[in-house]
Amino acid sequence: MSVEQVFDFSVKASLDNLQEIRSYIDRVGARLGVSESALGDLRLAVDEAVTNVILHGYGKLDGIVELHMHGDGDAVVIRIRDRAKTFDPSQVRAPQLDTALNDRPLGGMGIFLIRKMMDEAEFLPLPGGGNEIRLVKRGAIRAGI
Amino acid sequence: MATLNIMVGHAQGKVPVTILRAEGDIDAATHKVLQDKASEVIKAGSKHILLDLGGVNYMGSAGFRAIHAISNMLSDEKSSGLTKSAYLKLLKPTDAVARVIKTLGFDVYLDIYQDRDEAVNSF
Numbered sequence: 001m002s003v004e005q006v007f008d009f010s011v012k013a014s015l016d017n018l019q020e021i022r023s024y025i026d027r028v029g030a031r032l033g034v035s036e037s038a039l040g041d042l043r044l045a046v047d048e049a050v051t052n053v054i055l056h057g058y059g060k061l062d063g064i065v066e067l068h069m070h071g072d073g074d075a076v077v078i079r080i081r082d083r084a085k086t087f088d089p090s091q092v093r094a095p096q097l098d099t100a101l102n103d104r105p106l107g108g109m110g111i112f113l114i115r116k117m118m119d120e121a122e123f124l125p126l127p128g129g130g131n132e133i134r135l136v137k138r139g140a141i142r143a144g145i
Numbered sequence: 146m147a148t149l150n151i152m153v154g155h156a157q158g159k160v161p162v163t164i165l166r167a168e169g170d171i172d173a174a175t176h177k178v179l180q181d182k183a184s185e186v187i188k189a190g191s192k193h194i195l196l197d198l199g200g201v202n203y204m205g206s207a208g209f210r211a212i213h214a215i216s217n218m219l220s221d222e223k224s225s226g227l228t229k230s231a232y233l234k235l236l237k238p239t240d241a242v243a244r245v246i247k248t249l250g251f252d253v254y255l256d257i258y259q260d261r262d263e264a265v266n267s268f
Contacts, residue, residue: 015174019147022170022203040241047205051173097250101216101230109206109249116248 006070007031013054013063013082021050024067025078032071038140041117042076048110049080049133057084057131075119076140083130089123147203149175151182156195158265163191164236168200171208180211187218192232193268194219197261199237209249216255229256236264 007028011017022043029039050065057063066081092111096104114121120136147170154164163186167179183194194215198204212233219232234256238246246252258264 015172016146018172018174019170040244043203044205044245047172047203051205051207055173095249100228101213101251101254102220104213106213106217107206107210109209113206113245113248 006068009067009069011065011067013050013058013065013084015051015054017065018047018050021065021067022047025069028069029076032069032076033142034076034140035142038076038137042078042135042137042140045114045117045121045135045137046078046080048114049135052087052110053080053082053084053131053133057082057087059084071141072136074141074143075136075138078135080133080135081126081130086125086129087123087131147172147175149178151179153182153186156261156265158268160193160268161191162193162195162265162268164195164197164261164265166197166200170203171201171211172203172205173207176207176211179208180214183211183215184218187215192219194233195236195258195261195264195268196233197236198239198242201239201242204238204242204245206249209245209251212251212255229254231268234258234264234267236261 009024011020025043025046026039029042053065063083068079070077089111093108095108095112118135119138122134124132126132149167149169149171152166156162156164165183171179216230216233236258238257256267
């Protein structure tokens, strides 16, 4: 019988902590046996998600971001929780990738990248306030670990 | 906090080229370092920039926002439309960064080189 390994991490919602959050993904990814390619995708998706929480969720308010990461078969599941205002990803316009750079608005690429890098990306309001972002990357864990 | 250092170099091809070599991580905390340095060299007269990404371990969407802003700073009416930029090119992105460049469609509008001399002479 395998024992599920779960890893939790809580950090102040600050752009200064993004590198620490990426390091957490790397550390847990190594423990779970995540492939380098999947680890790069997870690092990017989590960085984008937390950046959104900090810039657009909390704004100038102080807050905490909680991360929970575990393996599920060959998949990695990451939950990111905040206590910021409710976020509705349907309100975010997709980047205009078929438009020349000079004619595109700046930014707006974070949510697009999260959805591209992950097999599942759900944005859920939490009862009592805040949000949970649930990310799933399948085929991420190498066999035999 | 992530660190990002930008080193400025110059090379002469068919035109003078400013080389910005980025070293470190480009995320939402550090992207302004790149954007501000590019703005500084453009204000000082640089018209052609080769952005060397060989030392960049990680780049998220904030880095692409900075590259987009630099492209806009360098562009003029002649470069608008669906053509590749004649003023900004990229050098040696890592595989992970190159993959995101493609995902975001930046490779359609920015030339990417592996060889520095070839890149300099392409302007």
